[in-house]
Amino acid sequence: MRLFRYLAKEVLVSTIGVTLILLLVILSGRISSYLGRIAEGKMTFEFLFVILAYHIPSFVQMILPLAFFLSLLLAFGRLYIENEMSVLFSSGISKVKLAAYTLGIAFIISAVSATISFWVAPASEYRAAEASQAQNQLSAYDFLIPGRFEGSGQRTTYIENFTQVDGWMENIFISDVTRSNGNNIPTQVLAAYAEQIRISAEGNQNYLVFKNGTRYEGHPGSAEYRITHFDTYAVRMANQSISTIDEAFTKTTLALITSSDQLDKVELQWRISLVVMIPILAIIGLSLSQVNPRQGRFFKMLPAILLMILYIALLIWGRTGLEKGKLPMQLGLWWIHGVFALIAAALFLQYNQIFARRKARLPNHTDSDEPSL
Known part of the structure; x- marks a missing residue:
């Protein structure tokens, strides 16, 4: 349990730090866009902070899987470089047990992500839509x-x-x-x-x-x-008409479950995907974080990040295809998770040296079976 707390502290602290950094980057881009609208007289300065506060949960739900994956690579990479992982393995900690600890940390992040994706973000986006409508009701004289x-x-x-x-x-x-x-x-x-x-x-x-x-x-x-x-x-x-707030991303998760609308079904799958991808990324990150001191802690970060980008890009592409009806709803986004779950399993088997052990156990058929004279 002490080892789990130690690993969880290393990863979770890094996740919080990376999340804050990425959140500041996104907010700075949004602030520059909103300042342009303020200069044009299309929104008030006070509304800037209101709308940003309402959008923060939606930003975090997208950032959290990425921040966790990068933090896992950084934290475990440091443990390998400083030979702490070698000490753990020599003390009897197997890689399977390390994977179980990693999944435990991933489930903590998944619980936070599920809370944000299923409850906090939709409610916050609904409030943001209400605030935007109230802002649109203001005239140029305001x-x-x-x-x-x-x-x-x-x-x-x-x-x-x-x-x-x-x-x-x-x-x-x-x-x-x-x-x-x-x-x-x-x-x-x-x-x-x-x-x-x-x-x-x-x-x-x-x-x-x-x-x-x-x-x-x-x-x-x-x-x-x-x-x-x-x-x-x-x-x-002239009055601005007030429309009904019925966008899929503003609806509650319960409303999406009971809805038969295609866009609502896609939104529900997207929210679930942001949670499901976290344990899959955890196994991929664990498998690609192993480096030796001569390689450096960033040796495998590039292929790991490219794999993560491919995962997210496929999810976004799949969501767009489902919304436009180019992909069958029965297929959904599950096939993407299935593909990367297989990739994660293959990487973990290689990480755990399953194939190397089997190869070592095979008899050497090249040696002659004839008795020596």
Whole structure:
């Protein structure tokens, strides 16, 4: 049991570290993408941290098998380089028992992965979809920055400030173009204050209400140029439709099990695959982690990583094929796991020197059976 705790500590600590590093890499890429949307006025800065927090479980469920596999190679490779594995084998620890300890560690990671894949990630993705819909309901005026012109050309908006008490837009200027009789007519609105209101009686219709201002319409110098002074002027704003959140990745695992939809079945197989692949990768990693001090701990990492990449690539390809109907649902993703389970078994047999032992036990038929004189 002490040996299992020692090995588990080595692998699990490395897994946590690799997971955090890979997670930071993914988050940095997403942050740069979201910052571009913030600069374009398509999302608020506060929403950046909300949406990233909701997506973290989905990132972790993809990272965890990779992090565990790399950590297993690094941890066991170090034990081989520092001759700790030689001490274990000379103390009576067989490679079969070492494989049992490795699978025990893999089952711990699998339990964590199952919890994230089956419960945490779907619930988090559903919340992310809800937050995205709420963000889409915001108008362009919710993204205005005081003292800065927003837009381009004749479609420009400017506000001087927000009132501290009510949060009204103060000293607002809006330049726009309206279409009338096939012609583009420029309009400008100057107002002391403006606010957005929602009228529930009209189906949650949004209005932008201006106070104490002037509206200019038409081309300056033309006979049809109009100037309108108003105390209150309301403009109806376009509403974003709210759609039902029914994507497969946002559904609970129980809903996927009871569903007959093809995409739901594929999503269920994908979630199971992220858990099933962990013990298979554990045996592959154990078998390819054996190196001698002269080779270095990274000698077998390249073929091991290529094998892992092939495994994940086949799963992604299989998922895409199932979603598009190019692969039969009865075949699913199980054949990919079966192939790599056989690869893992073959590598472990070679690692445990099964073939070498059988070859050594075979009689040497090249020697002459005739008695010597």
